[in-house]
Amino acid sequence: MKKSLADRIEQYLKVLIERTDDKQIEIQRSELAETFGCVPSQVTYVISTRFTEFEGYLTESRRGGKGFVRITRYQLEDEENAGRNELMTWIDELLQEKAITASQGEILQHLITCAFKNMPPEYRKHLFKQLRVVLADYTRY
Amino acid sequence: MKKSLADRIEQYLKVLIERTDDKQIEIQRSELAETFGCVPSQVTYVISTRFTEFEGYLTESRRGGKGFVRITRYQLEDEENAGRNELMTWIDELLQEKAITASQGEILQHLITCAFKNMPPEYRKHLFKQLRVVLADYTRY
């Protein structure tokens, strides 16, 4: 099976990310599109389908002059990662059971990703606990 | 990665501020513009977009001869209930503006209530910061 353009862009970006020390790159969408000879929105498509929070990536961007797209792969310690995955999975389950709405799931997963990425480890544990409490409240009934 | 002029001016000012003891600097707008080879209003732009109250800065200025712009970084006091109330109010506003859905507001307020009730004060500050980031993400117009 032949690789799609999207696949090739994905691989290209992942190689770039892994090569950096901080697992973070900044690209210009239009420039990358030029490199691959495609429309800029193709890049947006690749990023939104292959660099999701669930897969461990964070993206930020800025429009306008000197705009950019920044992609960060965050790496957590094993234990933290397990905790994060557990929460994410739990949220997915709650979604399945319709215990929470899609938009609630979205904002919670977003919060988890932000928090795990930016919080000092000793605080993550506590946030983690709180999130479990909140989810537990929504689970029982 | 090319930084915009605005980014460079921002960084320059932040370094100056952090170097001082009282986290406060006074500059001359036109002089700084000269340093960076840009128009003075560029400096105004940088200050108004990057040194906002939200980001923890205060600015004052005076026109005319011996004019200046003073930028002060203030420490966010993490008084426990004030932080909680601020977040709650913010969520209400986001609801009004329909930036988030009712169910998202509900789960966030629930989370905040749980978290502030059960978290030791020193952790609250961090959770508070993270929630602000998440909410800021959802605050678009």
Place this chain on the structure above:
DNA sequence: AAATATATAGTCAATTAAAGTCAAAGAAGG
């Protein structure tokens, strides 16, 4: 003291340079 000149800083709108959105058309796989 009042009037005038000079030196700053602020405001606002125009221009330009990105990135995002969305839906429709096309391709691949089952």
Place this chain on the structure above:
DNA sequence: CCTTCTTTGACTTTAATTGACTATATATTT
């Protein structure tokens, strides 16, 4: 076929930069 994933492009939104014009201090002259 039918479904799902990919590709494209027209249109929207946002950020940066600039400059002409305005407002307000201070300094100088009358």
